[in-house]
Amino acid sequence: MNAPTKLEKKIHTLTHKPLFLVALFASTSMTVLGNVVIAPSLPALNEHFAHIPHADVLVPLILTLPSLFVMFFSPIAGIAIDTFGKLRFLLPSMVIWSVSGVLGFWLDDIYYILISRAVFGIATAFVMTSASVLVASYYTGSERQKMLGVQGFATAGGSAVFLSLAGYLSALSWRYPFLVYFLGFVFFILASIYLFEPKTPKHTLHESHSNEPFRIWAFIPVYFMGFFVMVTYFVSPTRLPFFITQYLHESPKIVGISMAISAVAFGIIALFYERIRIYLSIKQVYMVALAAMGSAFLLFFAFHTYWVVLVGLILLGCGGGLILVNNNSYLFNIAKPHQRGKAMGIMSSFMFFGQFASPLITQPFIRTYGLLELFLGLSVVIFALLGAVSLRKI
The missing domain is CATH 1.20.1250.20 (MFS general substrate transporter like domains)
Incomplete structure (x- = not known):
């Protein structure tokens, strides 16, 4: 077994600092906001847009449409980050995620809201894929298992917190839960300061340049x-x-x-x-x-x-x-x-x-x-x- 190099020791130190971990797992937990934040507002949204033809079909789409776009764009996101790098897509996607998410607060046309939710779903695909692969790239072995567990905890904890917050805000107005997406800008600042593009260790470098095809x-x-x-x-x-x-x-x-x-x-x-x-x-x-x-x-x-x-x-x-x-x-x-x-x-x-x-x-x-x-x-x-x-x- 090869002894860790100075670079690997430095990376290990960086990836265990508290603020680094907050930035990393805040990024991975962002995606739980997609459905959780809007769900408590559905009854009020249904009432607000009741005069729109087929509102009973269109309003639930505000909740489910991002999932459809995540489904279609996640494989594209995966290919892109394998080719060009993780942070190159993670950071811009976090900004687009935040902007498209918070737009619902100001929009008063259900079709414009649905367009913003579609863009939100595409951004979610890139954020989710990039952040998850970063966890796997920063850590190996039992350390990776531990951090994947922390990622699961952060995701579930974020879900519980955001569910409670969204429930409170939705009681005030259906618009207010959309403001929770402003948290994405905070997460973006943290990620841009503390996260870095992981380098492939020398002993696995030949694997990274392998032409071995992907066997699904x-x-x-x-x-x-x-x-x-x-x-x-x-x-x-x-x-x-x-x-x-x-x-x-x-x-x-x-x-x-x-x-x-x-x-x-x-x-x-x-x-x-x-x-x-x-x-x-x-x-x-x-x-x-x-x-x-x-x-x-x-x-x-x-x-x-x-x-x-x-x-x-x-x-x-x-x-x-x-x-x-x-x-x-x-x-x-x-x-x-x-x-x-x-x-x-x-x-x-x-x-x-x-x-x-x-x-x-x-x-x-x-x-x-x-x-x-x-x-x-x-x-x-x-x-x-x-x-x-x-x-x-x-």
Whole structure:
């Protein structure tokens, strides 16, 4: 094993400074703002634009349209950053992300808002892909596992904070949550001061200039898992609010708190990912996470009390957090250094496609069989996937 060079020691020192970590993980957590900030404003937006033809279709698009553009542009972003570098795209994208996000505060035409959301989605694709690949480029081995866990914690923590902030602001006006995107300018300043373009170590330099083609088939299981976990995890924000209010007859006021508890569980388990990997292999982490998610939906189906639902939400958050961090770790392990951007870009595309497809997949099932039957069906499918993973060599 080669001893670290002076340059590598200097990079190690730089990448462990507190303000550097704040800049890095603020950049990676920006993308959670996309849907979280606008979601509480949807009822007020629907009322404000009620006079517009097809407002019932157009208003929800304010929430989902960025996901579609992330899905289409993430692979392009991955190819671009592999070719030209990460910061060259990250910093301008952060500015565009902030400007297009905050524009909704001033716009009063729903079609202009939708155009701004489309631009916002394109910027999100570049921010998400660049920032995630930077984490993989700055750190290696167990250190990378630790930082991927911190990234998951920062993302979930940001989600919980922004969900609470957006809920408060949306009570004042549907316009005010758009102002939260001003935080992007703060994150941009931090990133421009503290982040740097990582250099490839000499002992892997020959890999970076390799002409070895990108073989997508090697990544299909990882991409499928990213898509699958998003389809199932997003049942929580899209279906459980109806379960809590209509089936359990609880107050709508506790829905936000319930979702936040799941996000906190997601973040905490991600933070402990490095320690979990000491005892469990990548395959075993997948199995434990799937068992947690399958058990959560089984609890939703079998026990109709709010406290059991909270336990299920904690299990769902833990399972989802483990799978996403484990997935990124596995992806960066099997991807060549010069292919990480492309590999992560396609991963982002699959994950956002899962978010977008989740209600489209689950709604026909609910219409035909019912919400409780959906929970049972998801549990069966998840445990079947658990069995398949147990038989596969990873």
